Amino acid sequence: MSAALPPFPKPQETTGPPELLQLGTGIEKDEPCLRADAARNRARLLEAAARLIAEHGAAGVTMEAVAAAASVGKGTVFRRFGDRTGLLMALLDHSEKKFQAALLGGPPPLGPGAPPVERLRAFGCAMLRRCVEELDLQLAAEPSAERRYTAAPRRFLRGHVALLLRQAVPDADSELLSHTLLAYLDAALIHHLTEQCGVSPARLEAGWLDLVARVTRTRPPA
C-alpha cells in the first residue's frame, strides 16, 4: 500500500550513499552523478537545514521552511531526500561516516586490533558520547517504527556489533544479542535517562561496561 509506486521517478537513495561500507568491502557507490543544478540545490538545502536547526532547534525544521531558506521549491526537497527523516539523516551522514571509518580502520580499541570484548566496550562508550553530542538531531531523525531497524546506519552498527559478538561469544545467538546491546545505546533511551531521570553519563558508561561483561560472561574491567 505505502510502497506501491515510488512517488517520484526514484525514491532516491535517501541520504547519499545508502549501502555504503558493506562490512569490509570498501565499495562506495559515491554520488550517482547528480546533475549540476541538482547537486547545487542539494548542498544549499543541507546548509539551510543546518542553519535552521542551529537557530530554531530540530523541531523548527519544516520542509517548507528549509525549501524557502534554500530558495528552492518544496517538491525539490522531497525529491532529493525522500522525506523529513531522510533530510535529517543526511545531516547526520558526515559524522556517521567518520564513525564507521573509525570502526573499520581506526586505531584500537575502537578499530581492529584489540580483542573483541574490548572493542565492544569502546564501541559503546564512543556511541554514548556521539549520541549525547547530537542528541536532538538524532532524536528528530528517528524513523517510524516500521523502518527503524532497516535504516542503513542502524544496519551497519548492528552488523558490527554482531561481528564482535560472534568473536567474543561464539555460542550465542549474536544476531538477537546485537539488537539488545544496540538498544542500550538508543538515542531516545539516552535522552530519557539523561534528561528526564537525571542519570549521569558516567553511570551510563558504567552500565554499558557491566552489560557487556554480563552478556559476554566476562569479568568487568578494573
Add this chain to the structure above:
Amino acid sequence: MSAALPPFPKPQETTGPPELLQLGTGIEKDEPCLRADAARNRARLLEAAARLIAEHGAAGVTMEAVAAAASVGKGTVFRRFGDRTGLLMALLDHSEKKFQAALLGGPPPLGPGAPPVERLRAFGCAMLRRCVEELDLQLAAEPSAERRYTAAPRRFLRGHVALLLRQAVPDADSELLSHTLLAYLDAALIHHLTEQCGVSPARLEAGWLDLVARVTRTRPPA
C-alpha cells in the same frame, strides 16, 4: 513550547486510569466520574475504533473516521483521548490491565511465588506472546520518541522488571538493566525480526531465556 497550555481544559488522563496499579498499592483511580453523555461517547468511540481497525487495519484509523463512525465531533475524540496514540493505547488498555493483574496477583511463575529469575523468564515469554497477538495495534500505538519511556504501561513493566532484577542480581544497576531487558521485548523489534527477518517465535523465546541467563549470570534452564 509544546507543553505550554493544555489544548483542552484537561489534557485528560489519556487512557482511563493513568497511574493505576502503582506497584502493589491496590489504588485505582477509576473513571473520574465522566458525565453520562461523555461516558456514552467514550464507549462509542472505542467501539468504532475497534471496528475500523478490524476492517481497515490500524493504519486506516483516522481520527476523523473514528469520529464519524461514532457519530461524534472530531473535537470530542481529542478531548477524550488526547491524541491518536492515546486512543490506540486505550484500545490496548483492557489487555494491559489483565496482564498487570497476572503479574501482580496471578499464579506463578508469572505472578509472585516463584524465584525471581524464573519469573523473569516467564515474563518475557508472556510478553512475546502478547506482543505477537496485537502486533499491529501495539506498533501503531507507539508514542513519539520523547514520550515513549514515560507512558504509563511502559513504566509499570519497567518497574516490574527492575523489581525482579533487584532480587535476582542485587549488585547490578537494575534500573538501567531493566531498560535493556525490556528493549528486547519492544514491539517494533519483534515486528522487524519476525516479519522482515523471518525469525521464528521459538528462536525469540530462546533468545530471551539466554539473555536472562547472561544478565543474571545464571545458567540457562534445561
Add this chain to the structure above:
DNA sequence: ATCCCAAACGGACCGCGGTCCAGTTTTCTT
C-alpha cells in the same frame, strides 16, 4: 420545577508532511 455553570460538544480552522504534474533546464546524440 427552575436555575446555573462546569463540562462536554462539534465542526471550522491551521500547519505540516507528502504528492503530482506541467513546464524548464541539462546533457547526450548525431
Add this chain to the structure above:
DNA sequence: AAGAAAACTGGACCGCGGTCCGTTTGGGAT
C-alpha cells in the same frame, strides 16, 4: 549546432493530526 530524451523544478494540491471557540447539555443546588 540542433534536436530530443532525461532529469530536475516549483508550487498548487491533498489528507490528517491537532486546536479553538461559540453553543449545548447534564445534573447538582435551591
